[in-house]
Amino acid sequence: MRLVLVGPPGAGKGTQAQFIASNLSIPKISTGDIFRANVSGGTDLGKLAKTYMDRGDLVPDEVTIAMVRDRLSEDDAQDGFLLDGFPRNVAQAEILRDMLKDWGLALDLVLELVVDDDEVVRRLAGRRTCSQCGRIWHVDFDDKKDDRCDACGGTLFQRDDDKEETVRHRLEVYQQQTAPLVSYYAAEQILVGVDATGPVEEVTRRAMDAIRPYMA
Numbered sequence: 001m002r003l004v005l006v007g008p009p010g011a012g013k014g015t016q017a018q019f020i021a022s023n024l025s026i027p028k029i030s031t032g033d034i035f036r037a038n039v040s041g042g043t044d045l046g047k048l049a050k051t052y053m054d055r056g057d058l059v060p061d062e063v064t065i066a067m068v069r070d071r072l073s074e075d076d077a078q079d080g081f082l083l084d085g086f087p088r089n090v091a092q093a094e095i096l097r098d099m100l101k102d103w104g105l106a107l108d109l110v111l112e113l114v115v116d117d118d119e120v121v122r123r124l125a126g127r128r129t130c131s132q133c134g135r136i137w138h139v140d141f142d143d144k145k146d147d148r149c150d151a152c153g154g155t156l157f158q159r160d161d162d163k164e165e166t167v168r169h170r171l172e173v174y175q176q177q178t179a180p181l182v183s184y185y186a187a188e189q190i191l192v193g194v195d196a197t198g199p200v201e202e203v204t205r206r207a208m209d210a211i212r213p214y215m216a
């Protein structure tokens with residue numbers, strides 16, 4: 001199964017990706033996670049990406065696409081993958097389509113996580129990520145009183161780009177650059193919308209119900 005998750009920042013893509021990928025036994029490939037790992041590791045890619053990420057802008061396409069091409073060429077992605085945060089604009093979507101076509105492949109499904117702006121702002125304001133296992137939490141919705149990950153005991157951190165002004169800019173970038181993907185993939189007839197409100201497990205159930213008919 002070759003899947004893409006789209007939706008605004010804070011829609012729950014990373015949260016759902018971890019459960020969906022595990023249910024389908026495919027790797028979750030998050031471009032945001034790969035960039036953040038490079039920033040932490042102090043690589044040249046990380047240094048370059050950080051200047052864009054700190055502003056809430058997209059990292060240039062040629063850098064992002066080269067990184068995704070390398071990641072999709074790895075062994076664990078040969079029988080399927082779940083992309084979270086890529087593509088982020090129509091140019092990236094077209095290159096992904098051509099790259100897969102060259103390999104004799106195509107996307108099976110694009111899930112759009114649908115949630116309104118007020119909810120997105122609430123979710124991003126309380127987002128915390130585990131520095132050890134990467135699991136995503138929310139200070140209020142998960143009732144996190146300490147900064148420890150309930151899954152592995154790692155320390156939780158708040159993302160630099162979850163500051164209010166940066167969040168506002170990221171939402172604008174989403175509307176201008178990423179939202180057009182919804183009609184792009186609708187035209188390709190591989191888009192399914194999923195109501196991403198309500199408890200995490202309920203959203204996962206809706207997502208799995210949407211995916212099932214597309215499974216070989």
Ligand code: ADP
Pocket residue numbers: 007008009010011012013014015016123124126127128136137138139141196197198199200203
């Ligand atoms: P995205 O990857 O789309 O930016 P995340 O998966 O990081 O979004 O989720 C953003 C925040 O919202 C996190 O703090 C997460 O715990 C919380 N969250 C995700 N799904 C839900 C949900 N269904 N209900 C409440 N909070 C949620």
Ligand code: AMP
Pocket residue numbers: 009031032033035052053054056057058059060064084085086087088092161170
């Ligand atoms: P995310 O973790 O998906 O919210 O992404 C965090 C940041 O990483 C974004 O605001 C961008 O700066 C960068 N990023 C992630 N994915 C992409 C992409 N496909 N294209 C360009 N920049 C990206």
